[in-house]
Amino acid sequence: MEKQMTALQISHILGEEYPREWVESLIEVPKKASFGDVSFPCFALAKSMRKKPAIIAGEIATRLKHPVFDQVEVQGGYINIFFDRAFITEHTLNQVLEDPEAYGSHTFGEGKNVVFDMSSPNIAKPFSMGHLRSTVIGNALANLMEKCGYTPVKVNYIGDYGTQFGKLLAAYTRWGDPDVVEADPIKELTKLYVTFHEAAEKEPSLIEEGREWFKKLETQDPEALTLWNWFREASLNEFNTLYEMLGVDFDWTRGEAYYTDKMEPVIKLLDEKGLLETSEGADVVQLGDTMPPCLIRKSNGTTTYATRDLAAAIDRYQSYPFEKSLYVVGSEQSLHFQQMKLVLKKAGFEWADRLEHVSFGMILQDGKKMSTRKGKTILLEEALEEAVAQALLNMKEKNPNLTNPEETARQVGVGAVIFHDLKQDRRHDIEFSLEDMLTFEGNTGPYLQYTHARACSLLRKGSFSAETPQPAGDDPEAWPLVKAVRAFPEMTQTACSTNDPSKIARYLLDLARTFNHYYAKSKILGSPSQQERLTLVYAFTVVLKEGLRLLGMAAPEHM
Ligand code: ARG
Secondary structure, three states: OHHHHHHHHHHHHHOOOOOHHHHHHHOEOOOOHHHOOEEEEOHHHHHHHOOOHHHHHHHHHHHOOOOOEEEEEEEOOEEEEEEOHHHHHHHHHHHHHHOHHHOOOOOOOOOOEEEEEOOOOEOOOOOOHHHHHHHHHHHHHHHHHHHOOOEEEEEEOOEOOOHHHHHHHHHHHHHOOHHHHHHOHHHHHHHHHHHHHHHHHHOOHHHHHHHHHHHHHHOOOHHHHHHHHHHHHHHHHHHHHHHHHHOOOOOEEOOHHHHHHHHHHHHHHHHHOOOEEEEOOEEEEOOOOOOOOEEEEOOOOOEOHHHHHHHHHHHHHHHOOEEEEEEEEEHHHHHHHHHHHHHHHHOOOHHHHHEEEEEEOOEEEOOEEOOOHHHOOOOHHHHHHHHHHHHHHHHHHHOOOOOOHHHHHHHHHHHHHHHHHHOOOOOOOEEOOHHHHHOOOOOOHHHHHHHHHHHHHHHHHOOOOOOOOOOOOOOHHHHHHHHHHHOHHHHHHHHHHOOOOHHHHHHHHHHHHHHHHHHHHOOOOOOOOHHHHHHHHHHHHHHHHHHHHHHOOOOOOOO
16 A cells, blocks of 8 residues: 555656556565665666666655655665654554454455366365365465455366276276275275276276276266266265365366266367367367367267366356456366367357466475375375374463364364465475474464464453554554554455465465564563554454465464
8 A cells, every 4th residue: 555655656756657557566665674664766767767766766755745754765776765654553453443354355356256166176086185285275266356356156176077987887886895885985986996907907808898887877877877976976975074174165066077968069169160170080179389189079989078178168157257267276287278278269269368277286295296096195184184183282282271172273283284285386396294384383374373372362361352442653663563464455465366375375474473573572461552552463363364264274262
């Protein structure tokens, strides 16, 4: 907000050639407080104005006057601006107090849908770390978009279709035991799938058997359909346990199989537009020299992952005309999404440009990709349970008198896993380490939650009531914290417009550190300004809690 206002004043002085947006893009927030609250570098003006940056800075500075500017200094080619702290402090705290939950919200997304393709695990297979990333990143982005006014539509595009289900049906009818499957569906079905592949090496006719079962599935054979439905329901059941644990829900659970009978019209359309070509018996859409063709129908007549995604994209646009349609999927599928977008574009859908692949890196274990095959990995559910168990141990040690430690441990353990993911640039690979996630001291979820609980305890001890706040004071020690609280609305905006929850995560770490610093330095309880200081502490808890909520994390008041 100050950046904007400062930019407006400077742009007034410079004239129309230098619009506010341009000035604002140059304004910096200096790392060192002695360089001002904001700073405007004049180097970019030197050429067009034919003057030295320092001269320009001096000329602008003498004309820069506003009640909010306390001091304007020229240093080299920079104009360093210091704000009137009492004014800004009061203004900020009043904004938070007026409507705590709305602080940091925006309206620029109002009336616009954003579709999120997220989570999207495959039935009869373990929920992988990649699916976890998709779920956690997608959920945080949806929260952020909602905060900015958009209507998010969270879609779980379950992988419940394809030739592998023919193999699974073949395996089940040969070796499956209903009771064993019922007891632990995903584990048993995965096992059957592995058994199938091992047996097929010795008995190649099995492959044909698998194909036949898939054909049965496609032609809606009752036996095939009943089994498939059962596997699907049982898998979804297990996934739901995870979603509950993570606190994530969906607006739409519509998997690949839903599009079984919706692909034919798409293929027809591509044909009518003259886009389909036959290549070695298969139907493809050529995409030029730089990209391999998109496979639409294989030579044996079956459709593909791409065909279903095309049908799904069209269906989504019809159901929720979207401003953006985001696919939160690992970077290894990037070619697939580029192809899909281009096919839609060639087919004449002007909204194809609104599709975006929000990609992310892998989760590594000891520097290697976590593989879901051969039971080598820690399964996600076990990892979460382990995180919760360790959180419980940590907490019992720190605060043996805690009431309801189990629920808090769940919030902390799960929060630790979520935060570990979201604090890093999503495009990077990340190392999975429970130890790093759970420490109370580092850049972790538990650190943030613990800082929040500490601030809440301070408010309780000081009997602070949000009904009688005192948002006043020119308190030099409080200034960094005021500035941090004040930065929240800008953070939600940039995180949203760059699809980057890590901006919020890192901001919260900064905010919490600033608070802890303030708390260490300033006497709060028992000081003559106790009520003013607690008002700031309260504002801090509001922002931290809301920031954690956006990331999909709880903010317990006791820890
Ligand atoms: N089920 C797929 C997988 O596990 C992810 C689906 C991603 N979404 C999409 N629209 N293709 O790899």
